[in-house]
Amino acid sequence: MLSRAADGPDGPLTFIPGAYRERFLLPSDMVYLDGNSLGPLSHSARDAVADLASRQWGESLISSWNEHGWMEAPRRIGAKIAPLIGAQADEVVVCDSTSVNIFKLAAAALLARPGRTTVLSEPGNFPTDLYMIEGLKRLRPDLDLKLVPRDEIAAALDEDTALLLLTHVHYKTGEMFDMGVLTAATHKAGALTLWDLSHSVGAVPVSLNRTQADLAVGCGYKYLNGGPGAPAFLYVANRHQQGLTSPLSGWLGHESPFAFDDAYRPAEDIGRWRAGTPPMLSLAALEAGVGQFEGVDMQDLWDASQKLSQRFVERVTGQCAEVELISPSAPDARGCHVSFRFHSAYEVVQALIAEGIVGDFRAPDAMRFGFTPLYLSLEEVERAADRLVDILATGRWRQPEFAVRKGVT
């Protein structure tokens, strides 16, 4: 396991939960346990977007592409994300969405493993990961998307496997794969790994280089606090950078975009994974969000998160027998969120939100809560747990308005 013996949920903490609370514009009466889905707005992100719009776009207009470093933003921000995932600065670039990046990297990996026809994953993986491979199957009818339960994955790797595609921290249960063990097994079978780090980056320590991971993607709007629809990132290990090429060969991935050649030649470096023009307003917010992690050790942050989630779990399960923890009970076997099963999970989550405790519901019967120590204190987490227990004990969730389905989340 990755956690240090002395610094588990019961040990001393280096990062004090809630230490950066003042950096964020969170409503004072809200306990926000949904930063694993949409991170909150920081003062610096708000200011960065305002500056980009009014000073850069407003005053410098098109010269901003050079003057304000717009053209280099995808590489520059990728380099800032790299230390959070154990990668080199030149192995990460910010572009497109997580879904699109999965498509690009999976397609490239399949081309790099000719004769192999299987993408291996698990049932219940985040849907977009599976849907993207289904889409690829329409272009490559010989392709097989094989889904096997997580404890059978290593045994299912064989000479047909081209790619292992897994979400490192499961979006619903928070269960974490052992990246090193599975990457080694995948390589032994001659295949490549593609890790979805959407629920890992900014949440748990990740060691892409140390585990020899080949490829990875991840979201910018969850723990990185990059704002709604923030661009995603992708990682390609240096040793693969010449051998893999994006199937979405847009002009900004060209070796020399402003030569305006008819023929596509991919950039020599990680820039080849870019397709079109960088969304600068969104990138300004993301860069500020990533900036919050400067000087923060991911192990320290995860230790703090384990303390928060464990306190929540113990307080809820210790006082309430009706809910079932569907996340691993060992804090170092999970990411930064936990989920409980309850027959009326939707109603309970609505009742909590009405009282300022924001978690989310995941169909069909899961209540999910994220623990992000940058802005959450132990006191808030205890308060949230007690409120959940009370809502269950009093049956307040049975009020008819909480059964009304609204929106999508």
Ligand SMILES: Cc1ncc(COP(=O)(O)O)c(C=O)c1O
């Ligand atoms: C594991 C995982 N992958 C991908 C995504 C989303 O991808 P996109 O940003 O393309 O919507 C999410 C959440 O939405 C996710 O939880």
Ligand SMILES: Nc1c(O)cccc1C(=O)C[C@H](N)C(=O)O
């Ligand atoms: N990406 C989202 C969106 O555009 C709307 C609502 C929620 C989301 C999410 O991030 C869902 C999330 N990946 C999850 O883990 O459930």
